[in-house]
Amino acid sequence: MSNSGTLFLLVFFSFHCLTSSTTAIAPAPAVVAAPNTTFVTTPFIKEACRATRYYLLCIQCLTPFSKIVKQSERQIARVALAVSLGKARSAAVFVTKLASAKRLQPREYQALKDCMNNMADSVDQLNQSMQEMGRVNNRLAGQDFIWRMSNVQTWVSAALTDQNTCSDGFSGRYLYGAKFKVIVRRRVLYVAQVTSNALALVNRFASRYRPRINSAPSTVP
Numbered sequence: 466m467s468n469s470g471t472l473f474l475l476v477f478f479s480f481h482c483l484t485s486s487t488t489a490i491a492p493a494p495a496v497v498a499a500p501n502t503t504f505v506t507t508p509f510i511k512e513a514c515r516a517t518r519y520y521l522l523c524i525q526c527l528t529p530f531s532k533i534v535k536q537s538e539r540q541i542a543r544v545a546l547a548v549s550l551g552k553a554r555s556a557a558v559f560v561t562k563l564a565s566a567k568r569l570q571p572r573e574y575q576a577l578k579d580c581m582n583n584m585a586d587s588v589d590q591l592n593q594s595m596q597e598m599g600r601v602n603n604r605l606a607g608q609d610f611i612w613r614m615s616n617v618q619t620w621v622s623a624a625l626t627d628q629n630t631c632s633d634g635f636s637g638r639y640l641y642g643a644k645f646k647v648i649v650r651r652r653v654l655y656v657a658q659v660t661s662n663a664l665a666l667v668n669r670f671a672s673r674y675r676p677r678i679n680s681a682p683s684t685v686p
Contacts, residue, residue, distance in 0.1 A: 504529045513541050516669045517662040526659060542670040543598045545663035546621070550591040552656045553624065557584035559652060560631075563645055573645075580631035580649065587627040591660070594620040594667075614671040621664045628657040 506528045514523035526548045527534065527541065534541045564577035594617045601613050635650040 504531060507531045507534070509536050510534060510541065513538075513666060513669065514662075517665040519658045519662050522658055523662045523666075526662070538670045538673055539598070539601060542663070542666045543595070545666045546591060546595050546598060546617075549621075549624070549656070549660040549663040550588065550595055552659050553584060553588045553591055553628070556652050556656045557581070557588050560584055560649060563649065576634050577645075577649075579634050580653065583627040583631035583634075584653070587624040587631075587656075587660075590620040590624040590627070594624070598667075610674065614667070617667055618664070618671065621660065621667055625657060625660045625664060628653055628660060632657065 506524055510524065510527050510531060514520050514527065517523040523545075527544060530544045534544055560577060560581050564574065564581050569577070597613055597616045597620070601610065601617075632650050632653045635646050635653075
């Protein structure tokens with residue numbers, strides 16, 4: 466399957482990940498179920514998720530992709546990015562719809578507009594990071610690998626910053642009484658948690674492969 470086809474499937478199936486927008490993530494079961502499908506969390510995914518800040522959320526989001534991930538450090542980072550991209554796109558659409566609602570106060574509209582711009586930038590940066598991860602393969606070594614992974618890390622970090630900036634925009638007292646304040650902030654914070662996990666797995670992949678690139682090219686796992 467082509468990289469674009471794989472990307473589409475990853476983003477599409479990322480919605481198997483927990484869809485709650487609360488900041489407190491509920492404990493994840495060892496098996497995550499979807500219609501007519503049972504997904505089993507592999508030891509590899511459990512071990513990889515220990516590198517993340519939101520371990521239980523990581524398990525829930527990545528378990529449905531165990532057959533894609535297998536034992537691949539690169540694939541688990543790529544899948545985590547795809548999940549983050551899918552969630553960011555969904556949140557961006559949600560905020561855009563809210564911004565088009567009638568009877569918004571000027572401050573409410575401005576907060577939503579700023580968040581909408583932040584989330585659009587976040588989606589763009591995550592998309593770029595996904596494309597760059599698609600270029601990391603077993604022909605890369607040395608400075609080529611370092612350069613591409615540095616690009617990925619920079620874009621994911623920027624996406625996370627944009628998501629946090631959007632969330633912070635709904636924490637001020639000037640939006641007191643806004644009906645959408647809590648739900649938008651929780652939803653965007655949830656996306657930020659998913660992105661934080663993706664960044665941790667990207668960093669894990671980069672650091673684990675880096676020690677082997679100084680001597681000779683080796684297969685990217």
